[in-house]
Amino acid sequence: MRPENDEFLRFIFGKAGVVRLKIKEKLDETILELKQENIPTDEESRYNFHVGCKTGWTFYLLNLKSILLDGPDLRNKNSELQLD
Known part of the structure; x- marks a missing residue:
């Protein structure tokens, strides 16, 4: 499934429908x-x-967001395991 218009990504999410992602800029965010x-x-x-x-x-x-801002991977349940 290809993105349409200003979408960044679009995909079929199994039986749960269609997911569409857009990236926007607003008020410098x-x-x-x-x-x-x-x-x-x-x-x-x-x-x-x-x-x-x-x-x-x-x-x-x-x-x-946490990973992109150099924060921890919130999925990590083993505090000794770190990514390089």
Whole structure:
């Protein structure tokens, strides 16, 4: 799946719909916008994808920001393990 218009990346996220990423500049800040669309609306999907994906995207985008700002990799559960 190819990006459209001003999208940076677009991909099919399994049964959980389509994810679109855009990079924007606003008030001298860089903003990464993530939208997940076409998510199924049955009860199981609403819980697993609407709630579950929101939690997952929030964590992994926060982790990406931490790494890009020379902070810790928040996924690392072993404090002795460090990347070179």
